[in-house]
Structures are given as C-alpha cells and as structure tokens.
Amino acid sequence: MLTGIVDGRWLAAAVIVVAALFVLPSLIPPFYVYMLALIFVTALLAMSLNLVLGYGGLYQFHHGVFYGVGAYAVALILKKTSLPAGVAFIAAPIVAAITGLLIGWFCVRLTELYFGMLQISLGSLIWAIVFRWYSFTGGDDGIHGIPLPPAISSLQSSYYFILSIFALSVAALYLIIKSPFGATLQATRDNPQRCEAIGVNVRRHQLMGIVIASFFGGVAGVLFVVLEHSVFPDLLFWVLSLEVFIMCLLGGWFTFLGPALGAGIIVTLRTFAGIYTEYWTAIMGVLLILLIFFLPEGVMGFLLSKFKGRSEHVEPVPAPSLDTTAARPSTDVASS
Amino acid sequence: MMLQVEGAYKSFGDFGAVNGANLTVSEGELVVVIGPNGAGKTTLFNLIAGQLKLDQGQILFGGENIAGLPPYEICERGIARSFQIANIFHRLTVFENVQVAVLAEQRKSTSLFRPAYNMAVEETNSILESVGLLHKAGNIAGALSHGDQRILEIAMALGNEPELLVLDEPTAGMSPEETFAAMELIQQLARERGITILLCEHDMDVVFSVAESIMVMHQGRTLLQDEPEAVRCNAEVQEAYLGVS
Numbered sequence A: 001m002l003t004g005i006v007d008g009r010w011l012a013a014a015v016i017v018v019a020a021l022f023v024l025p026s027l028i029p030p031f032y033v034y035m036l037a038l039i040f041v042t043a044l045l046a047m048s049l050n051l052v053l054g055y056g057g058l059y060q061f062h063h064g065v066f067y068g069v070g071a072y073a074v075a076l077i078l079k080k081t082s083l084p085a086g087v088a089f090i091a092a093p094i095v096a097a098i099t100g101l102l103i104g105w106f107c108v109r110l111t112e113l114y115f116g117m118l119q120i121s122l123g124s125l126i127w128a129i130v131f132r133w134y135s136f137t138g139g140d141d142g143i144h145g146i147p148l149p150p151a152i153s154s155l156q157s158s159y160y161f162i163l164s165i166f167a168l169s170v171a172a173l174y175l176i177i178k179s180p181f182g183a184t185l186q187a188t189r190d191n192p193q194r195c196e197a198i199g200v201n202v203r204r205h206q207l208m209g210i211v212i213a214s215f216f217g218g219v220a221g222v223l224f225v226v227l228e229h230s231v232f233p234d235l236l237f238w239v240l241s242l243e244v245f246i247m248c249l250l251g252g253w254f255t256f257l258g259p260a261l262g263a264g265i266i267v268t269l270r271t272f273a274g275i276y277t278e279y280w281t282a283i284m285g286v287l288l289i290l291l292i293f294f295l296p297e298g299v300m301g302f303l304l305s306k307f308k309g310r311s312e313h314v315e316p317v318p319a320p321s322l323d324t325t326a327a328r329p330s331t332d333v334a335s336s
Numbered sequence B: 001m002m003l004q005v006e007g008a009y010k011s012f013g014d015f016g017a018v019n020g021a022n023l024t025v026s027e028g029e030l031v032v033v034i035g036p037n038g039a040g041k042t043t044l045f046n047l048i049a050g051q052l053k054l055d056q057g058q059i060l061f062g063g064e065n066i067a068g069l070p071p072y073e074i075c076e077r078g079i080a081r082s083f084q085i086a087n088i089f090h091r092l093t094v095f096e097n098v099q100v101a102v103l104a105e106q107r108k109s110t111s112l113f114r115p116a117y118n119m120a121v122e123e124t125n126s127i128l129e130s131v132g133l134l135h136k137a138g139n140i141a142g143a144l145s146h147g148d149q150r151i152l153e154i155a156m157a158l159g160n161e162p163e164l165l166v167l168d169e170p171t172a173g174m175s176p177e178e179t180f181a182a183m184e185l186i187q188q189l190a191r192e193r194g195i196t197i198l199l200c201e202h203d204m205d206v207v208f209s210v211a212e213s214i215m216v217m218h219q220g221r222t223l224l225q226d227e228p229e230a231v232r233c234n235a236e237v238q239e240a241y242l243g244v245s
C-alpha cells in the first residue's frame, strides 16, 4: 500500500533503521534502551500533534491532555478492572479520541489563538479533575505499579513492544497525511476560505484531524504506561503540552519526521541536563530563543534545505493575499 | 429560473454595500453584472456564494432559498466561484489545486487510508486540459503567472462540476490578449459543459461582446437588468455609468 507514496530508497532506509533499532538493545546498556524507548513514546506524541499543528495549521496548545487521558485510561482499566490488557490498550486511545472530539467540537468554532486558549482552558479542567479526584485517580500521587502482561513487563520486551507500535503508528500517520483527507487538511491550512468555496467543510476536517491526533496521542499515552508502569497528573499539565509544541517547532513542523527529531533532541537534553543541573526550564528557554532566531523552520527544515532532499519540504509562501472586500471563511463571518 | 436574487441588502456597520439588488439568471445564460468600483458587485457575489450572510432579501437557486447556507453547502448544490483576487492554494501544485476540488465533489475528501496521488486523476487532468494548463500540472501554483493563476481558479471551480459558475472579474489584471483568450475559454466552457455563467467585468467592449443579459448596479442598488442593446440605450444607465457615448 505504501508503494507510490514512498520513494523506494526512503522505504529501504526506514526498514534498515527499524531493523537496526531492533538489534540495538543487545548492544547498549539498559539506561540507553530506556531512553530510546522514551524517545519513541515522545516522538509519537509530537508527530500526532504535528498532524493538526503542521498539517492542519491549528493552534493545538494542549495536546498533552490526550496523552494523559490515554495513559490514565489504560492505567485505570488495568488497575481497577479485570479486563485483559489488550482491551485496555485499544480502549485507551479511543477514550483519548472521544476526549479530542469533545474538546475539538468547541475549539473548531473559534479561530487561531482563541482556539488555542479555549483548548488550554478545557484541557486544564481535565487536569484539575485528575489532580483533585484522589479516590479515583490518585490525585497528585498518580497511580503506580500498574500490572502489565508478563510478555511486555521487562525493559527489553517493553522496548520491542513500544518500537513496534511506534513504527506502525508512524506508518499510519504517513498514510493519513498522503490520503485525500490529509491533502484536504493541508489545503484548509493554506486557505480555509477557498476550501469552503470548493465544497470542503473546513470545520469537519479540522475536527477529524483533532480526533485522529488525539487517538495517536492516546496511543503514546499507552506506550508511556508500558514503559513506566505508572501515571501522574503532570502528563496532562500544560507545561508538558508546551514542551511537545516546542519539539514540533524545533524539529520542523513543515516536515513529517521533524517532530520526532525534536522529541529526540529534547528528551536527550532533558535526560542529561536533568542529571547535572536543575535549570532545565532555563535551558528550554534559551533553546527556544536560538530556535526563533537561527532555525525558524526547525532542524529538519534546515537540514532538508541544506541537502536539497526536499521531498516533504515546501518553501514557505507568503500568505495568499485575499480580496480585502471578500469575507473571511464562513467560520468567522460575523458582521459586527 | 436558475438563480433569483430578490431585494438583497447587506451593510457593513452603517454602510449599505448592497442596497436592494435584484438579479435573475436563467439556465444556459451568460449574465454580466456591471457597475463602477464600489457598486457592490463583489459583495453581491459573496452573498450568492455564501461567503457573506444576507441582512434582508432572498436568494433562490433552483427554487430553493440558499441565503444563509455555508459556502460548502452552496457549492454542493451547484454554485462554484472564482474570486476577484486570485485565490488558490499557493503551496500545492496546479494538479493538486484542482484535485482537492474534484475530491470534494466526489465526497472523498474525508477518506483516510488510500493514497490521494492516484485518485480523481482522469477528471482532474481533463479539466486541466480543457483550460490549457495540463502541461503545467506539476508546477507549484504560487509560482504561476498572474494570468495562469486566474485560469487555475476557474479550473478549480470546474472541479466541483457546477451548474452555475460565478466569476468575480475573471480578467482583472490581464493583458488584452489574455483577456480575449480568457473570455473565449469561458464561452467555450459554457457551450461544451452546459454551464450557466454569472460574471462581472469592467471592460465595456468585453461586456457587450459576451453578455446575453446585463445587470447594472449603482451604489448597491440594481438599476436594471435587460438585454445588452436595451441597456446600452437606457438613459439612466448612460448617465450613471456608461457616460454618454
């Protein structure tokens, strides 16, 4: 199914990388196996955000909520019910997607920054519930010692599970971006008014994008539980959402793999800086400033324009100049 | 009657941009709206295609009131349009610009697990061929010449297989040769695809050479709508707009 939308060389490269990642754990110390697994989890989270951020042009400011909801859903099912793990793993992303549907339904009625601000409010509401509801969610203690099937409970085996699900999810996201839906979503990003005029229901596409992104955010949440065996409210705190947002910008939000690269850089920095300093937030701030001034298209965007392998990358074009007398898209036509 | 606008009003704040506009378009006709800059032509087209919501009045398309519907629904019902200033997807290729419209028309724009690159190819290519842009199918749309971008806009509208094509100054900014070619193309599309056309245009030579019916707008109001000869002879029109010739 991938033939025709993936260059043969890229497909070969991807297969080799995944194969190498499968061999790696037997060659490196467990600490690095853990770090790699955490990078995959975070990379999936960042790539799922980028579906709506980079491809949909939406200010998804609180994507961490769907990650957290997915993680808590799987944690609660495994801890409080006797349902098999497989059911929990499938149900959790669906719960995250439903959360995305509810939050997104309100958000797509607003534009740009208002969209983002409403999402932060609604997301913070969910965070507050999780944080306060001790009897159900464990409050700020979180939930620990979540029982996982023996087959994936060791570090090595969880690494393989996480890598497999990560690879499958990335392939699915790629297919989605190359599908008619993906093409139309990108068109709504570039010119929502024109989209409406050619018969595209812009809000419906945006909402669908949010639901899909929250589903994969939920998958990342499941993988987090598989790796850590615990959950805590920080997973859906806005600070984490900001960090994931920065990963997309840092890696390059106009590229498919950029956000994964951004996740890799940030997780690595956080792991090592966290050991030696307590100034992680300061490091993030400096990183952000450097990014804004020197790499506005992100690391991946920079590398692609450097090496001319611009398969995904498109030169930013100035926003289309709309007829000043023509209306904005119907989503925000409100004659005042 | 295909399209009937009755007593349309639209104001921005205190200013009435459309102040009692009336318009009828019959099937198969080519109707031109004329009027000086600021007469309200663009606003009227935005009301018809749904980019703006009417304050008062009625817009009937095929007998049904479409006033207040969102643009994508009006498009689904068979009205496609172009904008006064080229309004395209700058980053996408020429092919993709038209393909997005064709996919929407075929109701496939939400399909998820099929690669888009080999969908709606024939339809898209045939549209590009009929407007003469097929050889530029792979070009990035934002890099096209101004004239080609205007033609691409028409091609996008054709992707929706409209019954009524609304063109807001389709030749704005074109050279005389391009204008002539574009008008030829529009008439040819009307003939071959049986599309009804509503457009507005500044150049009076062009207007009188293509129009089958002319609606004259002045300060948001419809002065009259009639056959070209009757419009040319009308004293009020001569005074208000054409200048005595």
Ligand SMILES: Nc1ncnc2c1ncn2[C@@H]1O[C@H](COP(=O)(O)OP(=O)(O)O)[C@@H](O)[C@H]1O
Pocket (backbone or CB within 6 Å): A324, A325, A326, B012, B015, B016, B017, B035, B036, B037, B038, B039, B040, B041, B042, B043, B044
């Ligand atoms: N969104 C808007 N807000 C305020 N005034 C507007 C707006 N759109 C159009 N107008 C005004 O309405 C009048 C009619 O404009 P328009 O419909 O563009 O005329 P035309 O297309 O015939 O040149 C103009 O005076 C214009 O300034």
Ligand SMILES: [Mg+2]
Pocket (backbone or CB within 6 Å): A325, B041, B042, B043, B084
């Ligand atoms: Mg105008």
